[in-house]
Amino acid sequence: MDGSDRLGRRINLRDLRVLMAVADTGSMAKAAATLRISHPAVSKTISELEGALGARLLDRSPQGAELTASGKVLLRCGINIFDELRQGYRSLEHLSDPNSGEVRLGCTDIILHSLAPMVLRHFSAKYPGVQVDVKLANPGEHQLRELRERRVDLLITRATDQSVADDMHSELLFDEPFVFVVGAESEFARKRRVTLGDIIGHKWILPPPDSSPGALIEGVFRAAGFQSPVAVVKTISIELTAQLVASGEFVGILPISVARLKAGQTALRVLPVKSVGPRISAAILVVKNRTLGPAVESFVNCVRNVVEASRRQ
Structure with a gap:
């Protein structure tokens, strides 16, 4: 023995x-x-x-x-053992009713205002009996702790160039550039030609420089030959950024997919200023060697399908 x-x-x-x-x-x-x-x-x-x-x-x-x-x-x-038992029970439920189960999704603010709504609409249409519990996860180490402690099944996050933790599996969904945004009534929105030099001295709303998106954005300014401006407002909130930029008083920078979505909802305009330097990616993170229930697997497939469909548009 x-x-x-x-x-x-x-x-x-x-x-x-x-x-x-x-x-x-x-x-x-x-x-x-x-x-x-x-x-x-x-x-x-x-x-x-x-x-x-x-x-x-x-x-x-x-x-x-x-x-x-x-x-x-x-x-x-103990956490791992009870989690595996929970996943096993979900699998048994799924065998008796494929349109059942639960998905605990963690995502950062920027995902909540870009990819998540599209995925949730498609998934709920195909699996109306599956409950999706969406939790807002703070960027950085906190979101990984949510995964490790089994409070969420998967995390959809904006990835940076930082290496993935050894106990995590990351699946890249897409990457994209940043774009500069102003209010629809801003003086810059009415100009045909705008350069970064034209807007660099304006009032900016930016993520804090010590945050993951803030570090990437600083790299964008450096690649364009400028020092990152001192932000009048520092925040990682997409909603606050969009609202203040739409007021016409601020200039901001957002991932292009988020900017286009918000432009359809608020009075935002994407400036014709080419962004160089770092790009920002979106990825699915799960704990390595963790059993995922059938509902979670179906959700991951739905995310892939939505991303692939958006690429073809």
Whole structure:
């Protein structure tokens, strides 16, 4: 009998659920209340786990309980195990009813205002019985944490030239240039010829330079031979950018697909200024070696189909 067989006899799903509850609540007493069992039962379970593993899982104090390094490792195992069980249950549901299930989609603000609406319309038309839970994910490491902790099934994000984390699988959907945008009533919108030099001294709304899109946009200005202007307003919000630019008081820069979509919704105009330098891409991210339910697989295929159809237009 190897080590995994011995552990299998001494650690069960209930034990892992108790540890996860302690991690979520930060104390054994709160975990007991959440699970509706006694405080001594929680304490005994944790002690038996520590005995089975030969490692301390929690640092206990009057303020509560905090996971040790060993506790964090076991917690990740518990999250993975329950996630695989959840995906297996979804697969069983799908066998009895292919038009069922759930997709938990994470996407950044820029995806919510560009690709996501088209995908969701197509997917809901084909699979009306599948629920899609859309969560706004902040750019950067936070969005990866949502994936690692199984709070979302997949992430559609605007990728940068940064390398993908080792535990993530990335599928590139497309890449595109940035374009410069002004309000439809702006003085620049009425001109046939506009250069970057004409608008560089205007009031700008831009992403913060320490953000992923901000770093790319700085590269666009550098490639054109200009220093990035000091933004009057710094934000990663697409909606705020579109609203302020449409007012005619600001100049902005957006991915071309987002700019065209917003131009149809608000009084935006794309300037005839060629953008050089970095491009911005969109990608699907999932955790490597994670089982995806049939509904999620169908959703990913729908994303691919929508992107491919948009290329042919």
